[in-house]
Amino acid sequence: MFDLIGNLGLGFATALSPMNLALCFLGCLVGTLIGVLPGVGPIATIAMLLPLTFKVDPTGALIMLAGIYYGAQYGGSTTAILVNIPGEATSVVTTLDGHQMARKGQAGIALGIAAIGSFFAGTVATLVIAAIGAPLTKLALLFGPAEYFGLMVLGLGLAIVLAHGSVLKAVIMVVFGLLLATVGTDLETGEERLTLGFSALSDGIDFAVLAMGVFGIAEILRNLDNPEARSVVKAAIGRLLPSMADLKRSFGPILRGTGLGAVLGILPGNGAVLAPFASYTLEKKLAKDPSRFGKGAIEGVAGPESANNAGAQTAFIPLLTLGIPPNAVMALMVGAMTIHGVIPGPQVMTKNPSLFWGMIASMWIGNLMLLVINLPLVGLWVRLLQVPYRMLFTIILLFCAIGIYSINNNPADVFFTAFFGGVGFVLIKLGLEPAPMLLGFVLGRLMEEKLRQALALSDGSFMTFVERPLSAVLLALALAVIVVAVLPSVRKSRDTVFTE
Amino acid sequence: MKRMIASIAAALALSIASADAQSYPTRPVTVIVPFAAGGPTDIVARIVSDYLSKTLGQQFIVENVAGAGGTTGTTRLTQATPDGYTLMMGHMGTHGAAPALYPNLKYDPTKDFEPIGLVAGTPIIIVARKDFPAANLQEFIARAKNTGEKLSQAHAGVGSVSFTTCTLLTAQLGVKHHRVVAYRGTGPALNDMVGGQVDYMCDQIVNLVEQIKGNAIKAYAIATEKRSPALPDVPTTKEAGLPDYQVSAWNALFAPKGTPKDILAKLNETYVKALDDEATRKRLLDLGSVLPDKAGRTPEALATLVKSEVARWAPILKTTPAQ
Numbered sequence: 001m002f003d004l005i006g007n008l009g010l011g012f013a014t015a016l017s018p019m020n021l022a023l024c025f026l027g028c029l030v031g032t033l034i035g036v037l038p039g040v041g042p043i044a045t046i047a048m049l050l051p052l053t054f055k056v057d058p059t060g061a062l063i064m065l066a067g068i069y070y071g072a073q074y075g076g077s078t079t080a081i082l083v084n085i086p087g088e089a090t091s092v093v094t095t096l097d098g099h100q101m102a103r104k105g106q107a108g109i110a111l112g113i114a115a116i117g118s119f120f121a122g123t124v125a126t127l128v129i130a131a132i133g134a135p136l137t138k139l140a141l142l143f144g145p146a147e148y149f150g151l152m153v154l155g156l157g158l159a160i161v162l163a164h165g166s167v168l169k170a171v172i173m174v175v176f177g178l179l180l181a182t183v184g185t186d187l188e189t190g191e192e193r194l195t196l197g198f199s200a201l202s203d204g205i206d207f208a209v210l211a212m213g214v215f216g217i218a219e220i221l222r223n224l225d226n227p228e229a230r231s232v233v234k235a236a237i238g239r240l241l242p243s244m245a246d247l248k249r250s251f252g253p254i255l256r257g258t259g260l261g262a263v264l265g266i267l268p269g270n271g272a273v274l275a276p277f278a279s280y281t282l283e284k285k286l287a288k289d290p291s292r293f294g295k296g297a298i299e300g301v302a303g304p305e306s307a308n309n310a311g312a313q314t315a316f317i318p319l320l321t322l323g324i325p326p327n328a329v330m331a332l333m334v335g336a337m338t339i340h341g342v343i344p345g346p347q348v349m350t351k352n353p354s355l356f357w358g359m360i361a362s363m364w365i366g367n368l369m370l371l372v373i374n375l376p377l378v379g380l381w382v383r384l385l386q387v388p389y390r391m392l393f394t395i396i397l398l399f400c401a402i403g404i405y406s407i408n409n410n411p412a413d414v415f416f417t418a419f420f421g422g423v424g425f426v427l428i429k430l431g432l433e434p435a436p437m438l439l440g441f442v443l444g445r446l447m448e449e450k451l452r453q454a455l456a457l458s459d460g461s462f463m464t465f466v467e468r469p470l471s472a473v474l475l476a477l478a479l480a481v482i483v484v485a486v487l488p489s490v491r492k493s494r495d496t497v498f499t500e
Numbered sequence: 501m502k503r504m505i506a507s508i509a510a511a512l513a514l515s516i517a518s519a520d521a522q523s524y525p526t527r528p529v530t531v532i533v534p535f536a537a538g539g540p541t542d543i544v545a546r547i548v549s550d551y552l553s554k555t556l557g558q559q560f561i562v563e564n565v566a567g568a569g570g571t572t573g574t575t576r577l578t579q580a581t582p583d584g585y586t587l588m589m590g591h592m593g594t595h596g597a598a599p600a601l602y603p604n605l606k607y608d609p610t611k612d613f614e615p616i617g618l619v620a621g622t623p624i625i626i627v628a629r630k631d632f633p634a635a636n637l638q639e640f641i642a643r644a645k646n647t648g649e650k651l652s653q654a655h656a657g658v659g660s661v662s663f664t665t666c667t668l669l670t671a672q673l674g675v676k677h678h679r680v681v682a683y684r685g686t687g688p689a690l691n692d693m694v695g696g697q698v699d700y701m702c703d704q705i706v707n708l709v710e711q712i713k714g715n716a717i718k719a720y721a722i723a724t725e726k727r728s729p730a731l732p733d734v735p736t737t738k739e740a741g742l743p744d745y746q747v748s749a750w751n752a753l754f755a756p757k758g759t760p761k762d763i764l765a766k767l768n769e770t771y772v773k774a775l776d777d778e779a780t781r782k783r784l785l786d787l788g789s790v791l792p793d794k795a796g797r798t799p800e801a802l803a804t805l806v807k808s809e810v811a812r813w814a815p816i817l818k819t820t821p822a823q
Contacts (some may be wrong), residue, residue: 027780047537047564054550141695145681174545185568187682190601191501202568277530322694325687327538334687335538339546341786344709350594410572449684457652458696490503 006133007357014358016363020162023060024362026296028369034068034073035379036084038396039218040403041208042072049404059355060342065336066316070122072364073312074370076462077305077382079112082107083396089207090308091275092335092438095215096291097300100321104296107382108429113250114300114305115374116266121258122367129264129320134349136314137321140266145453146464150474151267152447154463155274157481159439166401169470173427178210178447184388187449188456198413209413210441212400212426213420214434219464220393221425232349246298253283253303261310266318267326272311273442276304286428313363320356322346348389374401451495521762524584525558532580532588534573536566536619540706540787544590544620544751547783552767552775560587569659570594572604582756584763587616590754600817609810613754614764615770615802620789621748624665624723625734627709628700629693630715637720637740640700644675652679654689654698657663660751662686663759664817665723668701671816672745693717704728704749705788723747730788748790752802764799772797 014020030049046065053061076087081193082100094114102109143151159174160167183194184204195201231482239310242250261275262284282305284293293300323345325331337344342352382393385471404417427434458464465471529552533545542564550558565573574594580586593601593607607613626637636638643652653670655663665684670678681698683689686707692698694716705722709730712719721740722728737745753771755764774780775791784791795801 043537050537051544051562090782144695144697146690161679161688185658185659187684188680189741199568199572202572205564240763318691322691322716323714324691324694331536331685332686335543338538339543339783341783343706343710343787346714347710408567409563411569419786449682449688453681453683453692456679459650 001250007353008361010354011357011359011361012365013356015063015362018361019056020060020063020204020358021365022055022066023064024366025369025481027064028071028366030036031071031073032075032370032373032377033067035072035087036078036384037075037399038071038079038083038087038212038403040399040406041087042329043332044252044403044406045072045493046336049481053336053340058337059358061485062355062359063338063366065368065457066359066363067369068331070309070366071370073309074374075307077118078111078374081110081114081301082381082385083216083392084219085400086211086395086438088308088444089273089438090276090311092211092215093280093304094301094308095300095469096280097295097297099290100294100296101298101301101386103425105297106239107385108378108489109242109246109298110301111378111381113242113246113302113379114373116247117250117254117302118309119258119367119371121261121310122255122370123364124258125262125265125310126360126364126367128362130313130357133317133360134275134321136266136317139263139316139321140326143267144468145450145457145473148267148446148473149450149454150444150465150471150478151274152450153444154474154478154481156440156447157478158274159436159443160482165450169432170359173432173434173437174368176299177437177442178444180210180437181441181444182448183237186451187452200416204445205314205416205441206406206407206413207438207442208389209404209417210420211438212404213417213422214424214437216396216400217417217421218428218434219426220396220429221421223389223393225425240377242383250302251300253279253284254306256282257303257306258310261307261312262314263417264307265311271291272308272327275311277439278350300302309367314487316359316363320342320348320359323348342463379411418471427466508522516635517631517737521760523764524763524766525556527585528559528561529556529584530563530580531560532573532577532586533562534566534570534588534591534594534611535564537564537685540622540704540749541570541589541751542590543620543706543787544622544784544789546636547780548589548619548771551777551780555773568599569598569657571598571605571607571692574598575606575754577754578612578635580756582614582758583761584755584759587755587767588752589619590752592749592751592809593659593661593664595752595754595806597659597813597817599810601659602813608666610803612757613806614759615799616753616755616764616767617772617797617799617805618750618792618802618805619771619775620784620787620791621724621750622704622706622787623728624661624747624749624788625705625712625731626700626701626702626720626723627693627712627717627736628668628720629696629698630718631696632699632718632722637735637737637742640720641673641707641742644670644673644678644700647675647677650677650679650684652681654671654681654683654693654701655712656683656684656686656689656703662701662703663749665749668747668816669702669745674813690717690759695704707784711790721745724790726790728788728790729785737753768799 076091077094078095079085080091084099085096086092098110118401160170243438255278260279264275265272283299284290315326318324319330325334401414531549533542534543552560616687627647657695709715719734722734723737723745
């Protein structure tokens, strides 16, 4: 305990130096801005800004880059709520109720609760990293391919619960997502699958391309198709910030979301992706009136938003304690550290304590700054909705195109985004929801990977999933979720959960 | 007609470029990195670009064009105007192993490029999980060759450095019975190795050095002539009794075919200075890289290396599942 205080003291001393404070602010600001611009993601931004960091010391550089990363998480929710475009896989869930709130004129409240929930989650996650980050690493190492596969199957169970329409339609969309995830080069043989000869598809479909298409572009098409039901509301904006009653209602979801996010964030291979989905499912299950979900329930924003921010923070644990990046943004952070001569590994904490603890302290400071940056901006963002739609949608399209292009510097990606926009529009017309599809897509690739790894290690024996206790437990849980969803004998409880 | 216009345009471009060679570069230069930002090739490219920017007075901007094992970005370079304003940081994979791995490759590493110079070699290390029951390389080889026991090998995906170099290792050892586990990238593979799920892998020193120092995994040998200053306790493959296993993931600068000779000369001259520049040199050495000696810094030396690498990988990789 004394160590913790001493370490945090060192951290704050480092992070509060004027230079680092300025860099932290700059990172958060840039992160918020790119998060708000649809399509421009943290990966492209960090890659672009890497050369600028050559001139500052490694601690300052990392503080700034980390700021961009979690700033983008905040900003990403803004577009999810306002224009139904999830900037990241983790803000897909936010579109479900967040955007519905915006359509009802409660955009400010949704944005406010997202910021407050994220701040709380960020604070807790920072403390978790500081206090028990190192021992928690062992949890990540318990997860071999078989265990991870079990977790992914459980995640797919959640996808079914996500749907607010029919279970069958949700299953169809999940399977469609899984199929899309199989596009690209086969992991083990190097053979190209379902690429139709497009070299741009040889590495699979990019998440941003798919999400921007089926959410962003499709939403625009729908609005243009039916100007009356335009989702971007001109009507009364209402309160800008959540009321006491809103806060009270969100308190539980924020707490539970933070816990889920903090645990899942530690897992290797981007476990954080599952956190907001899990939180949403949990809140829907616990709610007295689940039918409100999907129609603008504040719990459906508060929980997932806290979960994704907590997950985004604790995802730093494997990076800081093992030097192993759990996702693409973290891999980029490894590159950034390496360029600065600090190769991350198990010894960063002892060899570079001021960098390690400085970064942790800066995370909390950064979260505070984000709250300060974001709350006053809520009014501005909401006012953006009053921009005439014929101007707004062209701007959104323009930024989408720039953002998508910047991911791989590949024009084909922009065309594929447009194509998926068309697909998304057809899905809307058919009454099929894209959220379960995106979850299927995100989990699909990991699931196949882990399944094949586990089978390679077990010489093809499926018993490995049952013999390993942790994987057996996870699969049993998944089975339970699916049984509850499908069995007619429990139809009664199912109806209350799945249908409106 | 089309061809005539093209050749006239090329001639024009050439004459304009020659006239400008003295003042080159007059605008920013793009350096294509055929991999994602943050990886070993990207880091080397950024360190060198930083020096080139400072010395030549124009920004050398790294553009990451990742995809298909680096071949997407490399193909992009062959389509660029050969005026010295688009270069790339090539790699053992894109300019050595690719022809054997990708039957539909749209370029020929030995013909479609102007070599500028070899920048650095990143040594390959053979590592195992920390509790793997073999104390040194000889014991490891004995276990690896024992068909009664199936070791598991992790690699970062077909076509990755860890895949090609470990395929070379098992080919040299003559073993085929190992469980080969494919991951997407070194990170997840390393995660499972630290967690004790897989037995061994081969990869670049920069990806593994800190985990070795922190005793999260153990190193058997480094596939170079001399020990690495970054890991002085790890024996070379020569010392450990596997002298033929000499392999490194090298990075080198290339320009598109037809880039004016004087611009190439200027770039070679400047990159040689970069390798002698104390700060740049230190940054590269800190990565565990091995820098070429004077003789290894000419375009001719690089052309020879590319030829020998293409010839080396063809027989080894043509028998892999990628085919």
